[in-house]
Amino acid sequence: MADRNNALSLPCKELEENLVLFHYGDLADTERDALQVHLGSCAGCADYLKELTALLPLTIKTDEPPQTFWTDYSRELRHKIAEASEKKSWWQRLGVLFQPRLVPAFAAAAVVALALTLTLGKSMWRTNDSAQEDAAMLEILPVAENLEFFNAMDVLDDLDLLESMGNQSNAA
Amino acid sequence: MNPGDEELVGLAQQGDRRAFEELVERHKQKAYYIAFDFSRDREDAKDLSQEAFLKAFTNLKNFDGRSSFYTWFYRILVNLCLDFKRRQKRTPTDSFDETLESPMESSYEPQKPPAPDQQVLAGQFSRRIGEALEALPARQRTAFILKNHQGLSIKEIADLMETAEGTVKVHLHRAVTALRRSLAEFA
Numbered sequence: 001m002a003d004r005n006n007a008l009s010l011p012c013k014e015l016e017e018n019l020v021l022f023h024y025g026d027l028a029d030t031e032r033d034a035l036q037v038h039l040g041s042c043a044g045c046a047d048y049l050k051e052l053t054a055l056l057p058l059t060i061k062t063d064e065p066p067q068t069f070w071t072d073y074s075r076e077l078r079h080k081i082a083e084a085s086e087k088k089s090w091w092q093r094l095g096v097l098f099q100p101r102l103v104p105a106f107a108a109a110a111v112v113a114l115a116l117t118l119t120l121g122k123s124m125w126r127t128n129d130s131a132q133e134d135a136a137m138l139e140i141l142p143v144a145e146n147l148e149f150f151n152a153m154d155v156l157d158d159l160d161l162l163e164s165m166g167n168q169s170n171a172a
Numbered sequence: 173m174n175p176g177d178e179e180l181v182g183l184a185q186q187g188d189r190r191a192f193e194e195l196v197e198r199h200k201q202k203a204y205y206i207a208f209d210f211s212r213d214r215e216d217a218k219d220l221s222q223e224a225f226l227k228a229f230t231n232l233k234n235f236d237g238r239s240s241f242y243t244w245f246y247r248i249l250v251n252l253c254l255d256f257k258r259r260q261k262r263t264p265t266d267s268f269d270e271t272l273e274s275p276m277e278s279s280y281e282p283q284k285p286p287a288p289d290q291q292v293l294a295g296q297f298s299r300r301i302g303e304a305l306e307a308l309p310a311r312q313r314t315a316f317i318l319k320n321h322q323g324l325s326i327k328e329i330a331d332l333m334e335t336a337e338g339t340v341k342v343h344l345h346r347a348v349t350a351l352r353r354s355l356a357e358f359a
Contacts, residue, residue, distance in 0.1 A: 008356055017345040024319055024344075026326050052348065055355060059301050060321050063208050063217075070200070077196055077222050081229055085189055 009047035012038075019045060023052045177241040185232050192232070195241070196225050202322075203249055209321040210253035210313075212302050220256055224249035243331045250318075250332060254310050261306070297358050304354035308347050315340050316347035 011019055015035065021027045022035055039046050175183075175191075177198070183191035203224060208217035228235075228245050235244055305313055314333060318324045326344075330337045 008352065016349070017341060020345045020348045021326075021341060026319075026341075051352070055352065055358075056320055056348070058297070058358075059305070059351065059355075061208070061212050061298060061301070063205070063214060065204075065214060069214075069218075073200060073204070073218060073222070074197065077200075077225055078193060080222065080226055081189065081192065081196075084226055084230055 009044055009051050011045040011048035012042060015045055016048070019049055020052065023049060023056065178237065181232065181235060181237075181241050184229075185235070192229055199242075199245065200225075203245075206246065206249055206317070206322060207253055209317045210250075210257060216256065220252050221249065224252050227252070239331060243328070247332050247334070250314055254314065257306065257310075297355075300355060300358070301351075304351050307354065308350055311335075312343045312347040312350070315343035316351070319344055 015038065018027060018031060018035055022032060027035065035045075039049065175194075177195065180191045180195050184195065200221065203221040204217055207220040207224070208214065211217050211220060224245065227248050231248075235241065239247075305316070308316065311333065315329055318329045318332065319326070324332070326337050326340050330340045333340065
């Protein structure tokens, strides 16, 4: 590594960045003029610049695709764009529903739907309530019909109680 | 008189697909060559550049004209190319060390060319350049490719990379220094 670095030209450290920009023609006029003067007297910087000029273009890998490549390229891409466009329009159609100008209409529709639900739902709930009430009445009516019987049973209980109390006092 | 890019973009934003296709025709070659500079492979370059056009098409509504279409589109393309290289580096076959110094010591690459055959040398040199470029940090590689291969101005590169011109100059200088060291044996 050290050997290789020694083989490389050694430019003035503070001018290295400007030498790169000089190579690419990106140096401002004043700096370029000053560097050109410096290059006349500094072998290290001059060699560095020569090295960049020789090496950097070699890093470019060239490619020259044939005309058919470009024709296919355009055709393929048109097809892909058409597909993407189809997908896009589907989403756009869906997206139209969420546009701000349609929000009040959706809100009004939602209020109407809610009112209808409450109105119709209430009558349905009422029907359910009355059915439950009817079922409760069906349970209560037999009890009411046999109320006398139950009352009589209470009386019989009382008579039994009195009889047993009488027996106890007689025994005493 | 041909409409400008911005006019075509406006038409395309209103749903004119032909306007976008015209933009593709204008920029396809440059887009392809930038993608090729990053990937160094014809099929990959084709896929990447086409993907960039598709991405631009589907996101056209987000283009607000603050930068030129050219800058906006090439930013999409360069980001796709960098993502592609990042994905490639994650593959198990790629064991290339990313540090700037190590490519010279990589074990699978012979230190000296084995035979004085011009084709072998050219092949080795081309492969070594590819590896040296890949070893550069993404922003250095981007600045270098856009300057050295595509000849963009420092300002154009700065706009595209969304950074200051001074930063681009630093990236460019560091990239050149690293490449020069990596390729010293061929100098």
